[in-house]
Amino acid sequence: MSKHRTFKALVVEENTNGTFSKSIQERSVSDLPENDLLIEVHYSSLNFKDAMSASGNKRITKQYPHTPGIDAAGVVVSDKSGTFTAGQEVLVFGYDLGMNTDGGLSQMISIPADWALACPETLTLKEAMTYGTGGLTAALSVQKLEKMGAKPSDGPVAVTGATGGVGSISIAILKQLGYEVIAFSGKPEQSEHLKDLGASEVRHRDTINEIGNKPIGRELWANAIDTIGGDYLANLLKQTKAGGVVTSCGLAGGAEFSMTVMPFITRAVSLLGIDSVYIPLADKKAIWERVATDMKLPNLESYGEEITLEQTPEYLDRFMSSQVVGRYVVNVRG
Template sequence: MSNNTASNTTFKALVVEETSDGEFKKSIKERSVSDLPDNDLLIKVHYSSLNYKDAMSASGNKRITKHYPHTPGIDAAGVVVSDKSGTFAEGQKVVVFGYDLGMDTPGGLGQMISIPADWAIECPESLTLKEAMIYGTGGLTAALSVQKLEKMGAKPSDGEVAVTGATGGVGSISIAILKQLGYDVIAFSGKPEQSEHLKELGASEVRHRDTINEIGSKPIGRELWANAIDTVGGDYLANLLKQTKAGGAVTSCGLAASPELSMTVIPFITRAVSLLGIDSVYIPLTDKKAIWERVATDMKLPNLESYGEEITLEQTPEYLDRFIAGKTVGRYVVNVKG
């Protein structure tokens, strides 16, 4: 497709607009490629996925997206239309996670995106574009969390791994990957009605999330799990650390409960517990390619389709509202191409 032809191409996108009274309105609109930023790589998006960050952008969170109107979508999987840098060939299948996509750069909830070429990686042959988005940023974050625990020496024989926010995108994929790699998982959730679902994903045991906080204000508690993956932050993260076994580690990748961390350093200096930060947005492209190869090989989940609910682009406003209301379960894959 020539540059002139591409610039005249129209496509559908979710557009979030700020109204005169300070509210934010979500609707599906027709846009033109000429509305997109002038970057090297133009991609026709086939699938995207929904993440909590997309919901924050769509609700007008200025810490995520500064300028409106805007198209959210921090994930995209599609086919290259053109690449002025020469990195990718026309028709090549690629995936995009993180960087500024869906934040202040129009994102994957539009049928076309224009990005720097070094934001994209080739989609592994063992994954379809839809499967790639079943993982999405949530699955990538889960895989990075498990890998970081492994780098700290974690192994299945150490004991149970606790996972918070278990019904969410990161939590649910974390459980499944851990189970596949041979770990016993304790799933913590505020949705007891999802207990059977979590056991189907691979959890050995499901507990209510508030049991983590029964320790109260004590600086340290009994050693209950070998390692943990926290997706919610706040007191849940602090109290996970207080109850992790000596030499264990807890990864942190979310703040749905709170960005604050209030605790003493006692678990760090008396049990050598480690707090591990997880970044899936700005990690080097080489590291992103490496973890993605694991997602496509030893971390690839069987029956992958069962981990994601497919929705249409037109359904995204309703589903993004569910994130804010805390009513999501698992991963949501958006069929953008229709």
């Protein structure tokens, strides 16, 4: 392929006054980093980490100009490593994509070959991006509960941040696998939507914190998936049944929390972290096989809103103002 071939990409630039601006620009293949695998991107998706990168968060992205997008689904143009063949459909999630390596909110990307995996035959590229990193994180969270022995007969599973990408897909997967779900959200107007996803009950997220400073509370749920962090995570743990498991994958409510060890030593509650970025590629392949089979959701179209690359600046701002509902799939070529 010619190094002079042009394509469109979202570019975030740092202004002289310290602010950051977002625009769709024309770039050329020669602007991309020198890596083995060149991919023509068809779909991407939006995640909170993309919004942080797009707002100039230098804990996520150190150098600008930069193209965010931690997810990408597309077709191989060339692969100098010989791992993939031209025309093969591939998926990319995490590693350094969209952080310090130009990401999936672009019609072309260049990455190391060991960041990509073949798209399962039972998923289209768009379906894969309807899940995206949010759906991957949800699937990993449910799988970790299962590995710790969780089963539907144990009782309800609490899910925080229920209207977000991870929360909404978690609810749907849990429902499909036979679990009862209590959804917690700060958006009460979305209650019917959450019930449509599979929640049997919807509560305001602040009710989790009504326990206050008590070291331990009543046992209200068997297990939990937390996507918020902070006091919400601490108080979820305090109210989890004996032997239960709480997974943690988010920090919108704070990166720190304070509590006693009481839930751990009097109820044997377990707190487990979820990493969807740097897990081994073999583990990513394994969880995607489940996403493509027993965790594959019917009517996937209803779980994500399709937008164009040109709309991404507006939609990324929604993440920073807590206006996100569900998943956003970017038709990069639409």
